[in-house]
């Protein structure tokens with residue numbers, strides 16, 4: 394039995410129409426399934442928690458964007474008994490991109506239904522105050538999170554999604570937020586031993602997969618099954634250089650530029666002098682000064 398958790402609102406409202414196409418194929422192939430639509434933010438977390446509470450093996454298929462994946466993994470219990478399939482119908486789809494899953498809806502469905510291959514992946518964990526929040530792709534503090542916060546409140550994403558140009562929404566918000574960004578000091582501690590101090594930090598982010606922001610390859614070498622996080626800090630360069638770095642992240646060539654610092658670790662603690670936006674898989678986690686990133690001890694099985 395496949396449990397589909399579907400965000401009808403993904404890609405600015407196109408999720409429902411895509412589900413109708415999927416449903417026809419499931420019926421035609423006599424697939425045993427249940428559909429669970431999300432009705433509000435964080436609903437996918439509640440559904441995932443209910444589906445995995447019993448302690449029986451369960452196959453869950455997420456139909457949505459990176460935000461939906463994030464909400465589902467945050468609800469999962471008994472990780473070792475869960476098999477997760479993913480049909481990317483969001484605007485960013487960096488989870489699917491990072492795992493090289495098909496971007497075409499029907500091809501992704503075909504893979505979920507007929508592939509016999511699975512891959513065990515790590516899940517990241519963001520810690521803030523006394524709270525934890527899992528992430529599948531990336532989580533960060535500063536400028537990249539400010540872009541995510543902006544995307545959530547602006548109409549730009551809806552506008553570009555209607556034109557089928559969802560990625561441009563991220564580009565537009567990146568430029569808008571860069572003008573307003575005030576880089577400030579951060580203390581960073583990696584694996585309890587390596588202490589770093591940066592004076593003018595744009596952002597500091599932990600990556601489980603290479604891409605965020607709809608295809609920006611910030612950590613080109615991040616692997617989801619190496620039991621490590623790739624940790625990037627963009628700091629100590631003038632804004633004009635930060636602006637020059639932005640287009641190079643699509644090719645991954647930014648790693649050679651000044652101001653780009655990439656580390657590999659199991660745990661990163663960040664203490665920012667000022668409260669800054671935080672995100673987990675693009676979902677806003679308010680403003681924070683102290684956050685840390687680590688890995689979930691258990692892995693999650695993904696249909697690939």
Ligand SMILES: Nc1ncnc2c1ncn2[C@@H]1O[C@H](COP(=O)(O)OP(=O)(O)OP(=O)(O)O)[C@@H](O)[C@H]1O
Pocket residue numbers: 400401402403404405431432433434435436456457458459460461462464482483484485486487675676
């Ligand atoms: N029924 C709903 N109505 C309104 N918002 C919803 C509903 N279901 C889920 N959401 C919210 O929609 C947000 C975005 O969802 P999702 O990530 O699936 O799509 P997307 O934003 O188009 O894709 P991406 O995250 O890849 O850019 C999530 O924060 C989720 O909480």
